[in-house]
Amino acid sequence: xxxxxxxxxxxxxxxxxxxxxxxxxxxxxxxxxxxxxxxxxxxxxxxxxxxxxxxxxxxxxxxxxxxxxxxxxxxxxxxxxxxxxxxxxxxxxxxxxxxxxxxxxxxxxxxxxxx
Amino acid sequence: xxxxxxxxxxxxxxxxxxxxxxxxxxxxxxxxxxxxxxxxxxxxxxxxxxxxxxxxxxxxxxxxxxxxxxxxxxxxxxxxxxxxxxxxxxxxxxxxxxxxxxxxxxxxxxxxxxxx
Numbered sequence: 333x334x335x336x337x338x339x340x341x342x343x344x345x346x347x348x349x350x351x352x353x354x355x356x357x358x359x360x361x362x363x364x365x366x367x368x369x370x371x372x373x374x375x376x377x378x379x380x381x382x383x384x385x386x387x388x389x390x391x392x393x394x395x396x397x398x399x400x401x402x403x404x405x406x407x408x409x410x411x412x413x414x415x416x417x418x419x420x421x422x423x424x425x426x427x428x429x430x431x432x433x434x435x436x437x438x439x440x441x442x443x444x445x446x447x
Numbered sequence: 448x449x450x451x452x453x454x455x456x457x458x459x460x461x462x463x464x465x466x467x468x469x470x471x472x473x474x475x476x477x478x479x480x481x482x483x484x485x486x487x488x489x490x491x492x493x494x495x496x497x498x499x500x501x502x503x504x505x506x507x508x509x510x511x512x513x514x515x516x517x518x519x520x521x522x523x524x525x526x527x528x529x530x531x532x533x534x535x536x537x538x539x540x541x542x543x544x545x546x547x548x549x550x551x552x553x554x555x556x557x558x559x560x561x562x563x
Binding site: 364365367369374375376377378382384423427429433434438439440 | 478480488489490492495503536538540542544549550551552553554555556557559
């Protein structure tokens with residue numbers, strides 16, 4: 333069965349620091365997809381990125397970057413030069429091709445960026 | 448708007464009453480999902496609709512929970528005889544359903560349910 337683990341339940345940093353949110357997953361499927369979502373205090377889950385299991389190329393989008401390593405079953409998320417507006421709960425999620433679009437979420441990491 | 452729309456945004460109900468939560472997915476999305484997020488907890492899958500196929504109800508926690516989707520669009524999640532442990536945010540989401548999966552799922556802002 334699939335499983336997503338976000339070991340860091342809460343992280344606190346000072347503005348402008350870099351921060352990495354860890355995500356480790358388990359799956360028996362060879363084709364799968366990994367996601368990151370942001371949940372600000374308003375409650376809505378905001379889609380950040382999707383990765384398929386055949387594409388290990390790291391991605392950078394502005395201050396956000398993602399490091400996908402199949403060898404360690406990890407899909408870590410780094411925020412460079414953090415800002416107060418980055419404060420939110422971040423969820424990593426997995427879907428297996430054979431399970432359609434079903435998402436299995438990690439427990440989330442609460443990031444607090446202090447000014 | 449163009450996103451997933453949910454109503455009500457907040458609902459306070461007395462224990463034992465029935466509640467209905469509504470979800471209007473993104474236009475053109477054939478897949479619709481309900482998730483639940485209890486206070487301080489992660490996201491728990493409840494039910495999944497895909498087109499005209501029978502829904503995947505494997506996540507519904509008890510027979511007090513049911514959902515329907517009319518006309519392949521709007522969905523209603525019904526909780527009968529509500530209990531205090533039903534208090535949570537109920538999140539609806541939708542996606543295209545192309546290929547073997549991996550389509551991005553877009554979430555609404557949720558319906559905050561409080562059972563007193």
